[in-house]
Amino acid sequence: MGHKGDIHKLTVALPEGKCVIHHIDPETSKSIAALLDAFGIQYTGQSLPAATQTVLFELLKPKREHLSEKEREELYEEQGGKCENCASALDK
Ligand SMILES: [Zn+2]
Numbered sequence: 001m002g003h004k005g006d007i008h009k010l011t012v013a014l015p016e017g018k019c020v021i022h023h024i025d026p027e028t029s030k031s032i033a034a035l036l037d038a039f040g041i042q043y044t045g046q047s048l049p050a051a052t053q054t055v056l057f058e059l060l061k062p063k064r065e066h067l068s069e070k071e072r073e074e075l076y077e078e079q080g081g082k083c084e085n086c087a088s089a090l091d092k
Pocket of ligand 1: 083084085086087088
């Protein structure tokens with residue numbers, strides 16, 4: 001690895017788009033696959049930087065629960081019709 005003139009990737013232009021074939025080191029790809037697997041993301045031959053970025057974005061994705069009408073009602077009652085953070089009255 002790291003020799004000048006080594007082939008790192010092969011890009012083929014297809015009618016559907018670009019097909020890129022990467023050189024993958026089996027040990028590295030096993031680690032990257034394990035990292036992505038821990039986050040339920042499919043490994044498709046990404047490089048470590050690309051995989052890391054995908055994981056970062058996954059972690060930064062806001063997790064907002066969707067409440068049913070009934071759950072919303074219960075939460076409203078539970079908090080006495082007030083905002084949990086600042087205790088100001090909530091619109092229903
Ligand atoms: Zn508030």
